[in-house]
Amino acid sequence: xxxxxxxxxxxxxxxxxxxxxxxxxxxxxxxxxxxxxxxxxxxxxxxxxxxxxxxxxxxxxxxxxxxxxxxxxxxxxxxxxxxxxxxxxxxxxxxxxxxxxxxxxxxxxxxxxxxxxxxxxxxxxxxxxxxxxxxxxxxxxxxxxxxxxxxxxxxxxxxxxxxxxxxxxxxxxxxxxxxxxxxxxxxxxxxxxxxx
Amino acid sequence: xxxxxxxxxxxxxxxxxxxxxxxxxxxxxxxxxxxxxxxxxxxxxxxxxxxxxxxxxxxxxxxxxxxxxxxxxxxxxxxxxxxxxxxxxxxxxxxxxxxxxxxxxxxxxxxxxxxxxxxxxxxxxxxxxxxxxxxxxxxxxxxxxxxxxxxxxxxxxxxxxxxxxxxxxxxxxxxxxxxxxxxxxxxxxxxxxxx
Numbered sequence: 001x002x003x004x005x006x007x008x009x010x011x012x013x014x015x016x017x018x019x020x021x022x023x024x025x026x027x028x029x030x031x032x033x034x035x036x037x038x039x040x041x042x043x044x045x046x047x048x049x050x051x052x053x054x055x056x057x058x059x060x061x062x063x064x065x066x067x068x069x070x071x072x073x074x075x076x077x078x079x080x081x082x083x084x085x086x087x088x089x090x091x092x093x094x095x096x097x098x099x100x101x102x103x104x105x106x107x108x109x110x111x112x113x114x115x116x117x118x119x120x121x122x123x124x125x126x127x128x129x130x131x132x133x134x135x136x137x138x139x140x141x142x143x144x145x146x147x148x149x150x151x152x153x154x155x156x157x158x159x160x161x162x163x164x165x166x167x168x169x170x171x172x173x174x175x176x177x178x179x180x181x182x183x184x185x186x187x188x189x190x191x192x193x194x195x196x
Numbered sequence: 197x198x199x200x201x202x203x204x205x206x207x208x209x210x211x212x213x214x215x216x217x218x219x220x221x222x223x224x225x226x227x228x229x230x231x232x233x234x235x236x237x238x239x240x241x242x243x244x245x246x247x248x249x250x251x252x253x254x255x256x257x258x259x260x261x262x263x264x265x266x267x268x269x270x271x272x273x274x275x276x277x278x279x280x281x282x283x284x285x286x287x288x289x290x291x292x293x294x295x296x297x298x299x300x301x302x303x304x305x306x307x308x309x310x311x312x313x314x315x316x317x318x319x320x321x322x323x324x325x326x327x328x329x330x331x332x333x334x335x336x337x338x339x340x341x342x343x344x345x346x347x348x349x350x351x352x353x354x355x356x357x358x359x360x361x362x363x364x365x366x367x368x369x370x371x372x373x374x375x376x377x378x379x380x381x382x383x384x385x386x387x388x389x390x391x
Contacts, residue, residue, distance in 0.1 A: 023249065023290060024288075024290065024293045026248060026249050026290075027249065027251075027290045027291070027292075027293035027294040027297065028293050028294075028296075028297040029297070030241060030244065030245050030249070030253075030294060030297070031293065031294040031295060031296065031297025031298045031300070031301060032297045032298075032300055032301040032304065033237070033241050033301060034238065034241060034253060034294070034297075034298050034301060035297065035298035035299060035300060035301020035302040035303075035304075035305065036301040036302070036304055036305040037234045037237045037238055037241070037301075037305075038234075038238075038298070038301070038302060038305075039301070039302040039305035039306050039309075039311070040227065040228050040229040040234055040305045040309065041227045041228075041229055041231055041233075041234030041235070042225070042226045042227020042228065042229075042231070043227065043231075043234075044302055044306075045224070045225065045226070045227070045318075046224075046318035046320055046321065047221045047223075047224035047225070047318065047319075047320040048221065048224075048226060048227065050219075050221055050320065050384055050388065051221025051222065052221075053377075053380045053381050053383070053384030053385075054219065054221055054381075054384050054385065054388055054389065055381065056220060056221045056222055057221045057222055057226065059226060059227055059231045062231035062232060062235060063231045063234050063235040063238065064235065064354070064358055064359055065235065066231065066232050066234075066235025066236055066238075066239065067235040067236070067238035067239040067242070067359050067363070068239070068359060068362050068363045069235075069239065070235065070236045070238075070239025070240060071238070071239035071240075071242040071243065071359065071360075071363035072239075072362075072363040072364075072365070073239075074239065074240065074242070074243035075242060075243055075246050075363055075364065076363075076364070076365075078243065078246065078247055083247060084246040084247050084250070085246075085250060086364050087251075087252045087360070087364065088361075088364055088366045089351050089352060089356075089357065089361050089366045089368045089369055090351070090368055091366075091367040091368035091371065092351070092368060093371065095349050095350055095351070096350050096351070096368050096371040096372040096375060097371065097372075097375050098346075098349060098350075098375075099345075099346040099347065099348070099349030099350025099351070099372065099375070100346065100350050100357075100371070100372040100373070100374070100375025100376045100378075100379060101346070101375050101376075101378065101379035102342050102343075102345060102346030102349070102379065103342070103343050103346030103347050103350060103353065103354075103372075103375075103376050103379065103380075104346075104375065104376040104377060104378060104379025104380030104381070104382075104383065105339075105342055105346075105379045105380065105382075105383040106338070106339040106340065106341065106342030106343030106344075106345075106346060107339065107343055107354070107376065107379075107380045107383075108339070108379075108380045108381075108382075108383035108384040108387060109335050109336065109338055109339025109342065109383065109387070110335075110336050110339030110340050110343065111318075111321075111339075113255075113343065113353055113354040113355075114255040114256040114258070114259060114295075114343065114344075114347065114353045114354070114355065115253075115254075115255035115256075115295075115298060115353065115354065115355040116354070117255075118255060118258075118295050118298040118299045118302065119298055119299070119301065119302030119305070120302065121299050121302065122298070122299040122300060122301065122302025122303035122304070122305075122306060123302050123303065123305075123306035123311060123312065123313050124303075124306065124312045124313040124314040124315065125313045125315065125318065126314075126315065126316045127315075127316055127317060127318065127321070127332055127336055128336070130332065130333045130334075130336030130337045130340065131336045131337065131339055131340035131343075132259070132340060133337055133340065134336065134337035134338060134339060134340020134341040134342075134343070134344065135256075135259035135340040135341070135343060135344040136259050136262050136263045136266070136340075136344070137263070137337070137340070137341050137344070138259075138340060138341035138342065138343065138344030138345040138346075138348075139256075139259045139260035139262075139263040139344040139345075139348060140260075140263040140266075140267065141341070141344075141345055142260070142280065142344065142345050142348035142349065143260065143263065143264070143267075143275075143278045143279075143280035143281055143348075144278060146278060146279040146280035146348075147278075147279040149349060150279060153349065154349070159367070159368075161366070162366075162367045162368075163364070163365040163366060163367060164365045164366075164367050164370065165365060166367075167367045175365075176365070179365070187232075191232075195222060196222060196226050
């Protein structure tokens, strides 16, 4: 079999469709569902998001971990049969660690993250607007420094587009079902021992 | 009599706050739907975005695109000279439409569930930090700034890394999401429980 990553799905909706408008309408449909689900799940709510960081309310981890388990099972199966391309992000130890820590600190200050914040705006939680202004400014600051950051921090521990099975030298056919099982057990235990 | 009433109004809330060992997020409302149902829905949504659009769900780059649009108006030459915007020219793309629609989706869910907030300050914020909108604006803006800078440095946010990257078993995404929670938990504990 050829490298599945290079195979583009042959269907009525090619990767770069002729109709840009059709693609955008698709994005709108997906975004509507995403925002709808986030709000219904309670993860557009200030206290649910802060509550997760205070380890009082585990809704966020339950939503994320379930999405990862279900998403992984489907997306990696589709990929196995060469129906989709993966979009693996590079492992850059310095940038992932520093960026992740800064992101977390900012998340605790604002209480909404970039995606849940969008749903929170739809819900009428206007305080997220301050955060959105900050998100735009922070993005600009990164862009201003992008040349320097890409030449320094983003080179620290740059291991390329590596996946967990590659990192641990385990076969995907063994790692993926095992990992899904482990995450599933974690979710079950989490549900047993948490109030919300 | 009036004086006693006034004093008790001032002292009672602060006494009860002192008796409380910090904030409790469970005192305020949760989600309307089960987190497992919502999580599964987002998981299935990711199958569809991968299969039908060749895209992974992500939100943070939207804000960089907005910053780029503003930059193209204010200082187009300078904006085009920046490495990030050379690699990611700002345009009304899939991710942009996705996040705009996320706002609408949030509205539809809140509206259908009778949960439209229409509020500038969440009760959990006012219970902890008071009702100064200026303080909320400053802290919120600082938070957004740190988040966007962190997300761009790490290569994604709680959606792009936290869901889409981790479900593809991307090692960098797992490292990032662990760092996000460490930074988030430490800062939140400091803000709501220890300070």
